[in-house]
Amino acid sequence: MSAFCILVLSKSEQPTQILRELLPHDTYGSILFSSSIAQARRQLLARRVDLLIIDTPLKEESGIRFANEIAQRSSPGLLVLMNASLYHQLAARMEDAGIPVLAKPISRQALYQSVRLLCTLQQRIRRFEQETLVLQDKMQEIQTINQAKWLLVERYGYSEEQAHRHLLKQAMDRCVTKYAIAQQIVNKDKQGGSL
Template sequence: MKKALLVSHSEQSAVSLAELLRNEGYAKISASYTADSARKNVLDDEFDLICINAPLPDENGIKLSEEFANSTRSSVVIIVPQKNADDVNDLLTKHGVLVIAKPINRHLFHHYLQFTDCFRMRMFRVAEENERLKHMVEDMKVINRAKLLLVTCLNMSEEQAHRYLEKQAMDLRVSKLQIAMQVIKTYEN
């Protein structure tokens, strides 16, 4: 179930935009009518999309969209008057905010939201890969620490320590990391 936060200056424009979002598969749509209430909503919930219909009563929406792009995992879209679209686009593109000019073309709006979905999925895959690589690096640090202990405490060569960890892992049918943690536990005290 896709969730969106709609930030708009009026209830009337929020209703129109909410209908467009429902047509795009957003089942849960929350509405805020000021930047401050939008910030509170984002603290309380996580959204797939944050759509800001600028300007807002308490600010122009540019700072808010930049803030959300930098502090959330949501796709952020800002809708601005045609006359400001190029300038706002120049300011916000580097932050990953998609700028849409008013009046909104339904067909283009559909493609813009598809683009944000695609971009968001790619971002999640990169984040997952980043996490996987972080865990691998942490595991390698533990294994290397265990090798160093085997070298210093048992006078093994680095190659012998490496082979020892691998052989123990195979013989005991556990991961090399588990063997390394056991070596650390045994020889660091």
């Protein structure tokens, strides 16, 4: 696991102190504290945060509303701590929104295990996001190459096989990828130029 950054939003620094004591510093290098949503927003903008823990209730603002706002994003991971009385009223609705909730009082061990579990899940999500980006890039390449082939077929009378060979030959001759050649063909066509 790479070093995780955890942000604790709470009216008390106690959850932050507990996490700093329990979690290994080499894996959980940054455990930050915020006492207000405004301060938490600034910290979220300033750096990558892997897990946001919202310890409700907050002093002046609704931690539940903020949790719902954060849940709409893909990052960071989220954990809400709430009083047992509210837990029974809100937990199912929050979990339906993808927000894990723990009832307070919570044991140190339960907090520790929950944070470790959520960070592990965040690691997997991050890996899937990277794989998705790679697949999206590959799909973009395939679309551009196909678009260039069809331009060669429609505008220059190439057969599909000739268009494919043309892209390959140009790529080999210029020591670039087929995708780079396809991009040049598509861009020239957009600008009204010819090959």
